[in-house]
Amino acid sequence: MSHSHVASDKVDSSHIEDSKQQMASPAKDGDVEEVGTISQTRETIQQVGLVESLRKYKYASIICMLAAVGSLSDGYQVQMSGSIVALAGFKETFGDLQPDGSYVIDPQYLALWGSLKNVAAMVGGGIGSYPADKFGRRWMILLVQIIMVGGCILEQCAYHWTHWLGARLLDGLSIGLAQCCINVYISETAPTQSRGSLMSLMQLFYTIGSFLSSVSLNIVSQDVPENWRHAVLSQFALCGVAIIAWAFLPESARWHCVHGREAECKRILQKLNGKVEGYDVETEYKHMLVEVEHANATTSIRSGGTYADVFRGVNRRRLIVSFLPWHWQVAIGVPIVGTYSSYFFDMAGLSNPFHGTVATNCVQIAMLLAAVPLIERLGRRKLLLSFAPVCIGSLLIMGGVLKAGGPAVGPVLIAFACIWNIGFSLSAGPMGYIYVAETATTRLRAKTTGIAIMGIQAMATVYVYIAPIMLNSPALGMSNTVFFWVGTGTLVYILVFFLVPETKGRTFADLDELFDRKIPAWKFAETKTRRQEEGY
Template identity: 35%
Template sequence: MSSTILPHSQTQATATSGDKADIEMAEYTGTHGAVDEVKAGNVVPPSDFVNLNRLQTLRKFWKVTLFAFMVSFGATLDGFHQTIPGNIIANPGFIQQFGTVVGANGQLALDALHVSAWGGVLSGGNIFGNILGGFTADLFGRKFNMFLMTLLLMLATICEMVATEWRVWLASKLFAGIGNGFAQTALVIYNSEIAPPQIRGFLLSTWAFFYALGQLTASIGLQILATSSHPNDYKNSIYSEWVFTGIFLIFLVFLPESPWYHVRNRNHDKAKASLRTLYGNVEGYDVEHEYATFLSEVEFSERLRDEQKQAKWSEIFTGINGRRFMITAAIPLYGQLVGGSLIFTYLTYFFQLAGLENPFLASLIVFILLLAFIAVSFYTTDLVGRRPLLLGAIVVVVICLLGVGIAGSVPETPSSKNALIALACIWVVAYASGIAPCGSIYQGEASAPRLRAKTNSLSQALGQSFGLIFNYTVPIMLSPQQANWGVKTGYFFAGTAFLGGIILYFQMPEFKGRSYAELDELFQKKVPARKFRTTKTSHQLLAQGTEV
């Protein structure tokens, strides 16, 4: 078992029996060898719920699914605070309040360097929150990070409400960035530690869904504002943040601490209490048995650390754990290389510079598509798998970004504007179908269970360091006051997306249906990324031997 009792000990040995792909067997000694490994304590014994398929798991463990949704709802706060800064800057009332320069048309405009500073501080706060969150998640628990995240985002909202000059708005971005950093180290980690493997892709991708819901809500608020009788009163769109905050605080009251956190700290009674809250309604669920399975994996993981004589932080970057860290960090990094800052943070600003008459409406359409196709990924990530969805999405986004650059190179016409919207929509469909859901899934699955909080926090910090660069430079690329690339910025991101995609092809393995114990084994045996799906593990061999 791994970071969740039922989930991490389960395997999809029987569920994968229909795969037509050849199974790699060369490195394994057979069923009897697998049994011996378990007896020796080198392989964690399976749970009592090994053979459930996805639908059976969802029905049987509906309660833990509900808790996972409650946790992921916190991502709406993250998505809202990440989206508002780059889109509200196109609001005339906001420009009137914070504008400090006069444009070529003689009208008041925002200073591009101020816009870059807001984006840069937001990403800088993210990095700080990511790194600090790795410590606090292990020291004080996952729920502590969630409460701290909520407090910081509340402070950010208050600053946005009272800001009358650009420096106070800058302070709100600092609080929002740190709060979002805590969100990214708490929400995905918690769900990865309670989710059954058969539906782990589904539950981990709910983070991306609710994040997109926050983005969509921000766009809806801005669109309503733009068509209201008081379109310049931009603060009306900020007030809705309190609704999400209040709902999430109610959820936190009923949420138990992660059992994984309690097991690592040898709080046995508290761990069992968390298990009963999460899984106690399941018929046939033996808390003592599942807890023992859970504890055996923790002890096995710690024994590996002691044998390798690695320090808790240094081991993240070396050997097998170094490989796992790079997989965890890959999607946060790649999300920036494919133009995440361009499409999401500065989408309305981007459409405004492209000459669209209603940039808020265009951005609203984009975020509706994002939400819809992330919802589709709930099913496809566990059916199709992570790697095929990711690689397919990469091909599409590269083509779309190249098309955006071409659209910016031709004379501005109604057709070119429509083409730009269409390309942005296709980009978002591909991103939502593969890159967005796979990002949260790989972050939850790739790291060693005992290093999950630290690995996740550092990988997010690395991704946000790229975000810091692009959140600062994208407005400069777009702005007529600076580089004046405008829509041609698509060429730049087409190149970075293509180069990054080549690296991901050789780096990203398939985790579909694997327990965390199986993933540990595959990484220990240094199985190439392309062979993860077809390699049979000791758990699978053990299950076959048990059936015989």
């Protein structure tokens, strides 16, 4: 068996020797010989269901939930910045007076606000992996909220479209940085059997933030137009909640392990899981150390891993898998049904477009709560392939209704936008966060996540830029714009089918082995690893 099978008790000791220069506390030969026993003990503890896993590892699960709270402010800011453009007071501040006395915001401004925010997120994703690797995941989570507060202050002071653009840049930068650290932190802290469900909390809290934004905008829409800035004030409270939650977060134990800080790693492991029956810190640390040694020893990773290594060999495939599910979010219609939902409903003729946004957010929250147990019960790939077609079908019907026109357009749009959210919340919504953080190898996780986010945000920049322009284009209009997302969503569905594997219940060591063996995506779930073949 090759050295890629990290559960084997025959790992080449030269791999350990090669890494001594990189690790402050390298594994000894005796440690490597115990790998089989280590894996057996650890897997015996972890082979439980979701509810039992959450109960058994309750402290680690609570820490993951506190980390996910940081997504509240992300969801609020993204939804608010995209939907506030439908408020009368906002239009008066940033729009142009029309002959009929109304105010209209230049579609070019809308496109720049949305697309350049994504450019900033791309920059955040690109640069965020370095400080996350260098200084730790925990401090990056705090930095995200500080930058978000800066964006809120600028929004409160904005009186020109360029001021609002500056706020969008800070907003985008914080989102890109958050995507580089929060989901990585959760993936490295969560127990294997509940990792996917705990990572889906990011999407859940993100959606709760979006819902709070919709409620706030709905309240403000019934106030005097000049008070539109009141919708921004709630953001400060959410950032405050996230900072309070941050105070309870320890640094990632895996981050300490990668940097050779054995004492700190063991201290955090003891704090997280020390009260779990049958748990042994020494055993867990040795298992974690072998994962790091495997990453160092893999032929495609040298000198501890560089950005170039992400594009080499099997790591290139892992990068693509990290990218596709999250990219599917924007390719399947988020710019029109999510980001610009109120603007979309406003153009469709709804008297109060914020009612539609509140309704769709309520549906999304309910379905994300349902998705939490289903992710571990049914698996990631099965949910992706089963429920994403619901989104595509909903868009197809919405486009047809818009083309036909009539008095029923508004209610039908809201109904199928809700159905779209059902499919989204059970497929691409939570899976984007999960795959981007759990697919990469240990040594390259932050770098792979950062590069994947750069690609995701680059594509999102294009989608978000063209969405308002297409909606306002006489040549395309609303119906053909919706049909465009039917096409992109279908194309990515085909790619996901052939490229994205099932990762449910797999340890990071299992995933290393399956990727190294080049198992096809559709065979991941049924393929046994060396650990399983040997009966532990």
